[in-house]
Amino acid sequence: MSTDELNFVLKARREKHDALIERGIAPYAYGFKRTHTAAAAIAALGDADEGESVRVAGRIVAWRGQGKTSFAHLADDSGRIQLYFRKDELGEELFETLKLFDIGDVIGVSGALFRTKTGETTVRVASAEMLAKSLRPLPFGKEEVVDGVVVRHSGFSDPEQRYRQRAVDLAVHPEVRASFVARSRMVSALRAFLDARGFLEVETPVLQPLYGGAAARPFTTHHNALDIPLYLRIADELYLKRLVVGGFDAVYEIGHDFRNEGVDRTHNPEFTMLEWYQAYADYTDMMLLVEQLLVAAADSVRNHAAYTAAVPVLEPPFPRIQWVESLNAALEADVLAMSDAELRKAAVRADVAKADTLSRPKLLDELFQAHVERTLHNPTFVVDYPMELSPLAKPKRGAPELTERFELFAGGKELANAFSELNDPLDQRRRFEAQARLRAAGDEEASGIDEDYLRAMEHGMPPMGGVGIGVDRLFMYLSGISHIRDVILFPTMRPE
């Protein structure tokens, strides 16, 4: 881009950049030795009025020139600190150079700490270095503190631009950075929880020749050298269970799954899934583990002041309700005895979309969603799903038309899905074949037959419990953040 094409704001920045070079000042440095972060410097002064000399670095976020002095605020990861520049201390030349500094520039300064007459901890700047000249202005709003609360004026609020330009959003919104810190700490807490219980974190393929473990439409790609189609995984499940066959008795993975479906408040095409599998455990053991893990995750989020009030109080044990009984009660009928046609009629009455095209399992699922799921706000385990909805779960002991499966619902959303994992290869084959028939009949989300997975199971798969938890949604539930794009750093968007 030539200078002529830049608008006046960018042009002014570029001219200052060139002027720095003319004065022999490199606009982009290689580093800066800091002695303190902004927060550490403020802590170092404590209650004193004069303090030690510090070296701090960060971005200029506010500037108040006042003739032969200037005040500025410098922001780093820890917070912000005020800078005080005086011509008589800096000398003519450096003070003149300050005119080439802009809001948004990254600078490093050194100088003694002191307290201004209004009480603010400030660095009396003795020297200042340009570390990165900002050629494009950042839309910092002005901030004032009213009754201890930061009020921002004229900031950067256009939602589209905030998500498209997340670097800018993060740079000007410390509270957005803080939300992602809270998320990251929660994920660390999940890892710590599982690590402490003997689980091994593993990584399984994102690129898979067959996709399975869930019902969803995949992203498809192609490997050139092998000349084969590959799918981005929709779940980790089938690979993790192969590892249990291999002798890893307790494994987990935190990674991205990909589902080629709609984008909305609670769905992003790529999202973070936690799955774990524990040999010799069943779904009742998994319920206890999920309860404890949720409590640990909630404690982690509660540690962040901004979310303390939002975190729900979790008091295990969570209520358990039976899938069939709760739907029967809602419909005043025996759902599993109903014919496909009767189910379809009930679905139409419940305003289920496209009820005439749905397979029996989908009809059951839709009816359950319409009549039961959306009423579940406090954490609740829904247990014992119909066989036809759960092709990877073991039959329920004493009720073979059901499976040992539960889902955890909270805030009206599914947070977890778990089974006593089916480990009978002959039964698994029959279930896959039933799925394949549904698929042939037009159910796009039904799985096919995964021969490689069956072969692993035929070698002998220990009984195990397994759980999947949507990490984005878990954090949303615990933090009270209502939109998934606010918990994903770079949410999927249509290109401009």
Place this chain on the structure above:
RNA sequence: GACCCGAUAGCUCAGCUGGUUAGAGCAACGGACUUUUAAUCCGUAGGUCCUGGGUUCGAUUCCCAGUCGGGUCACCA
């Protein structure tokens, strides 16, 4: 996917039933100011009014289509 809403200066926004040269605050530029903090004061500059059609003497404004986004609902075990 359905319905509703939006797109105007770098940012946040105003712009009436269509009418001369599209405005404000912040940011920018010039000036004053040695403890300010949404600093203040004086001045200057800054626009493809999302795109394409249409109606009209005349469209940022009205109509249609499109693009992108937001909200609500539906869907995605």
